[in-house]
Amino acid sequence: MKTLKIILIVFLFTCLTELKSDEKNDNLKNKILKNIRCLVCQGQSVYDSESDFAFSIKLIVDNKINDGSSEDQIYKFLRDKYGNWIIYDPKLNKNTYILWILPLLIFLLGGAIMYKKLSIK
Amino acid sequence: MKNKLSLIILFIFLIFCFIVFYKGLNNSNIYTPKITNKKNIPTFKAKDFHLNIDITSEKVFEENIYYIVNIWASWCIPCRKEHSLLMELSKNQSVKLIGLNYRDNLKNAKKFINELGNPYSQILIDTDGTLGVEFGAYGVPETFLINKNKKIIEKFVGPINQEIVKKIKLIIK
Numbered sequence: 001m002k003t004l005k006i007i008l009i010v011f012l013f014t015c016l017t018e019l020k021s022d023e024k025n026d027n028l029k030n031k032i033l034k035n036i037r038c039l040v041c042q043g044q045s046v047y048d049s050e051s052d053f054a055f056s057i058k059l060i061v062d063n064k065i066n067d068g069s070s071e072d073q074i075y076k077f078l079r080d081k082y083g084n085w086i087i088y089d090p091k092l093n094k095n096t097y098i099l100w101i102l103p104l105l106i107f108l109l110g111g112a113i114m115y116k117k118l119s120i121k
Numbered sequence: 122m123k124n125k126l127s128l129i130i131l132f133i134f135l136i137f138c139f140i141v142f143y144k145g146l147n148n149s150n151i152y153t154p155k156i157t158n159k160k161n162i163p164t165f166k167a168k169d170f171h172l173n174i175d176i177t178s179e180k181v182f183e184e185n186i187y188y189i190v191n192i193w194a195s196w197c198i199p200c201r202k203e204h205s206l207l208m209e210l211s212k213n214q215s216v217k218l219i220g221l222n223y224r225d226n227l228k229n230a231k232k233f234i235n236e237l238g239n240p241y242s243q244i245l246i247d248t249d250g251t252l253g254v255e256f257g258a259y260g261v262p263e264t265f266l267i268n269k270n271k272k273i274i275e276k277f278v279g280p281i282n283q284e285i286v287k288k289i290k291l292i293i294k
Binding site: 055 | 224
């Protein structure tokens with residue numbers, strides 16, 4: 001009876017771990033799909049789209065996660081195939097540096113104006 | 122003086138915004154990935170359309186010639202339009218055409234080939250579209266030109282036309 005109890009506990013624990021791992025993969029998959037642009041749709045991510053293209057990308061991402069690929073590796077694969085445009089979150093390069101630096105400049109400029117105004121008062 | 126300077130800065134900023142948006146109006150809103158550097162053909166395993174056996178990419182592209190990979194489907198209307206041009210290209214001895222049957226019903230695809238002719242030396246089946254993604258395609262029809270070093274040198278999105286056929290013939294001659 002005791003052995004049976006132990007076997008049951010081990011079995012339940014294994015099931016629970018498997019469920020947790022599936023949930024983790026699903027979360028990662030959704031996170032990645034929401035960050036991929038559907039190239040044949042108007043302003044939709046692959047996650048939101050039901051197009052043929054989105055269907056294929058969803059399958060590819062699913063397979064890559066199951067094969068043990070990391071998030072960055074999946075983005076790199078897609079970037080190699082379709083260019084930077086497919087990722088919503090662009091990497092810093094010579095085409096996107098204004099995009100990254102401009103908010104910082106505006107923040108610094110705003111800060112400087114506020115500092116000046118406050119110090120005058 | 123200070124107000125005047127602010128007005129000038131604001132004016133320059135507005136002019137800058139106007140130029141950026143005006144230039145943006147002329148850009149095409151259809152995104153086509155550019156082939157900036159020649160990419161290697163992907164390595165894959167796919168099912169043969171006629172024999173229904175697995176075949177590897179090494180076997181498909183084993184000869185030292187140019188290859189044209191054409192993604193098609195029987196449900197795709199522009200594919201019908203470009204088919205006669207593919208038939209014309211298939212007569213050329215220095216190139217082999219490989220068809221990629223994209224997310225199609227096998228029965229309809231066979232009917233399509235029987236009706237319009239078979240320009241392909243080999244047809245591969247891509248039931249879920251993942252093989253198309255390996256090539257960097259996102260729809261049908263799409264055509265890729267592969268050189269003797271097994272690199273993708275040209276990519277044509279949409280149906281090919283006489284101009285594209287001329288361009289391909291110029292490269293492969």
